Amino acid sequence: MRARTVPPLLFAALLVASCGPTARTDQAAPARDTTAVAAAAGDTSGAGLTLLPIEANGVLAIVRDGRAKATVVNVWASWCAPCRDEFPELREAVQARAADGVRLVLVSADFDEQLPDARKFLATSGVHDTTYLKHDADQRFIDTLNPAWSGSIPATFVYDAAGRRVAFREGRGTRAWFDTAITQALGPGAGHRSPS
Amino acid sequence: MNHARRTLAHVTLALGLAMVAAPAFAQDDSGPKPLELGSTAPMATAALKNVDGKSITLATAAGKKGTLVFFICNHCPWVKAWQTRIAAVGNAARSKGVGVVAINANDPSAYPEDGYAEMQKRAKQLGYKFAYAVDPTSDVARAFGASHTPEVFLFDASGKLVYHGAVDDNAHEPKSVEHRWLEEAVNAVVAGKPVPVAETKALGCGIKYRNKTAS
Numbered sequence: 130m131r132a133r134t135v136p137p138l139l140f141a142a143l144l145v146a147s148c149g150p151t152a153r154t155d156q157a158a159p160a161r162d163t164t165a166v167a168a169a170a171g172d173t174s175g176a177g178l179t180l181l182p183i184e185a186n187g188v189l190a191i192v193r194d195g196r197a198k199a200t201v202v203n204v205w206a207s208w209c210a211p212c213r214d215e216f217p218e219l220r221e222a223v224q225a226r227a228a229d230g231v232r233l234v235l236v237s238a239d240f241d242e243q244l245p246d247a248r249k250f251l252a253t254s255g256v257h258d259t260t261y262l263k264h265d266a267d268q269r270f271i272d273t274l275n276p277a278w279s280g281s282i283p284a285t286f287v288y289d290a291a292g293r294r295v296a297f298r299e300g301r302g303t304r305a306w307f308d309t310a311i312t313q314a315l316g317p318g319a320g321h322r323s324p325s
Numbered sequence: 326m327n328h329a330r331r332t333l334a335h336v337t338l339a340l341g342l343a344m345v346a347a348p349a350f351a352q353d354d355s356g357p358k359p360l361e362l363g364s365t366a367p368m369a370t371a372a373l374k375n376v377d378g379k380s381i382t383l384a385t386a387a388g389k390k391g392t393l394v395f396f397i398c399n400h401c402p403w404v405k406a407w408q409t410r411i412a413a414v415g416n417a418a419r420s421k422g423v424g425v426v427a428i429n430a431n432d433p434s435a436y437p438e439d440g441y442a443e444m445q446k447r448a449k450q451l452g453y454k455f456a457y458a459v460d461p462t463s464d465v466a467r468a469f470g471a472s473h474t475p476e477v478f479l480f481d482a483s484g485k486l487v488y489h490g491a492v493d494d495n496a497h498e499p500k501s502v503e504h505r506w507l508e509e510a511v512n513a514v515v516a517g518k519p520v521p522v523a524e525t526k527a528l529g530c531g532i533k534y535r536n537k538t539a540s
Contacts, residue, residue: 208402210435211531238528240402240497266494267527277355280491281473281531298354299472300531306354313352 175248178257180237182264185273191234193292198230199314201307202274202286204263206238207246211301212283216254219285222307230290231311235260238282289314356472356531362523365484366392367468373428373458376445381426381456383465388424391487391514392480393507395427396471397457399447400438401530404475406496411475412451414492414507421515423479425455430466431474435533463534473529477507481514488514490525 192200201223205212223233237260239247244262251260263270271280275297278284287296287310296310360367369384386392395411397404404411415425433440441459448457460466469478479488488510495502510520 206402209530211533240406243402263528267491267496268494268525271526271528275355277353279356279359279472279476280526280528281356282528283531296352296354299356300354 173249173253175245175250175252178248178251179259180244180247180262181259183236183261184265185270188234188236188261188274189292192286192288195290197232198290199226199311200232200234200288200292201311201314202234202236202288204236204238204274204282204284206282207243207250208239209282213250215283215301215303218304219302219307220254220256222304222311225308226311226315229315231315236263237261238263285310287311287314289316357467357470359470359472359476359489360478360486362486362489364486366394366478366480366486368465371460371465373426373456373460373465374441375456375458376441376448376453377456381458383426386424386426386456387480387484388419388422390422390482391418391511392424392426392484393418393511394469394478394480395425396430396466396469396474396476396478396532397427398429398431398436398439398474398530398532399443400431400436401474403496403527403529407475407492408447408451410492410499412453414511416452416454417508418511418515419455421511423511423515427453427455427457428460428465429457430460430463430471430532430534432463432533432535461535463532466532467534471532473531475527475529479507479510479514479520482517487520488523491527494525494527496527 188202192202201219203212203219205216207213220233223231235251235256237244237247239262247262251257265273267280271278274284274286275294277297278299281299283301284299285297285302285307286294288294295314298306298310366383366387369387370382372380372382375381383392383394393415395415397408397411411427415427419425429439429444431439437443444457444459471478475492477488477490477492478486481487488507490506492507493502494504494506504522504525506522506525509522513520
């Protein structure tokens with residue numbers, strides 16, 4: 130992984146390397162502009178993909194930033210079978226309503242040594258945007274996102290434009306569940322575009 | 326309160342279905358509700374197959390000072406991160422008069438690494454001096470409301486649940502652990518004292534329950 134010195138790769142490595150225990154939310158603000166330019170289409174290693182360290186408060190700052198009509202937050206891990214299983218349906222559901230202002234925020238719960246697998250999974254799944262890596266104490270992360278969450282993954286949180294959580298589930302989601310949750314988050318008046 | 330919330334959820338569910346006519350309702354779909362503190366162990370007479378080939382139950386495994394139940398498995402990276410500590414805390418608890426049972430409720434058809442032979446290897450490799458047993462229907466896990474691995478339930482000498490949650494506060498970096506929740510709870514139970522922190526949380530792998538078989 131350290132064999133090449135392509136600048137974006139170095140950038141990603143530095144980001145990961147600099148995420149000591151003191152990493153704060155402001156550091157993990159959405160860095161959409163730094164979206165892995167290196168992750169050219171066809172690169173399935175995902176070596177250039179950025180996973181920004183983030184705390185639960187950083188996740189909430191994103192969902193409340195007013196830049197989307199609805200935000201779907203999904204906590205996953207590369208080795209988690211139900212996470213991988215639901216992934217295509219999750220992405221399809223969000224993409225079907227992207228024109229309505231729905232966005233997906235992916236937060237990996239992988240350990241550092243599993244990051245190559247996480248990047249590979251994202252790349253082979255066609256994700257080339259910046260995603261996130263949980264960097265927070267488990268209990269605080271869980272309870273900040275939803276006290277009713279047991280800590281089991283996958284976990285999906287769906288927020289409306291104001292950042293209010295309108296839907297939550299732990300365990301594998303289905304296309305129907307994601308569609309319904311997104312429709313709820315968009316609220317009345319946004320239903321003219323029927324998800325299919 | 327739970328009941329009220331559930332009732333409200335049902336009303337909202339009906340409204341939601343009526344409004345969006347969707348095939349499924351989103352809202353709050355959290356996992357099974359875990360046993361409440363003060364509860365006794367459910368399904369204490371259900372047969373569990375231990376890695377030594379013998380059949381055990383939670384009732385027969387109970388200790389004079391208390392009973393410690395781990396829901397674990399083999400494949401889960403969080404279990405792997407904690408398993409040395411699980412062995413240490415479990416072995417220590419057993420030596421102090423606490424009955425200890427680790428239960429694997431995962432469907433091995435979903436995770437072959439969680440099969441019985443692999444469990445036998447893991448128990449030997451880690452030096453478990455306590456039972457590591459299969460929940461053959463996953464019904465014990467369901468009854469406990471256990472949703473993920475590892476998840477810990479500790480009962481005191483009178484059989485009441487006094488601790489539920491995580492082993493400690495840092496799966497990945499044992500050297501950075503600040504709170505040894507389970508160890509402290511076990512020590513309290515052995516001493517007959519109140520447990521300092523009774524409920525904690527950590528991330529874990531969702532338990533893959535076996536399908537309910539028609540009977």
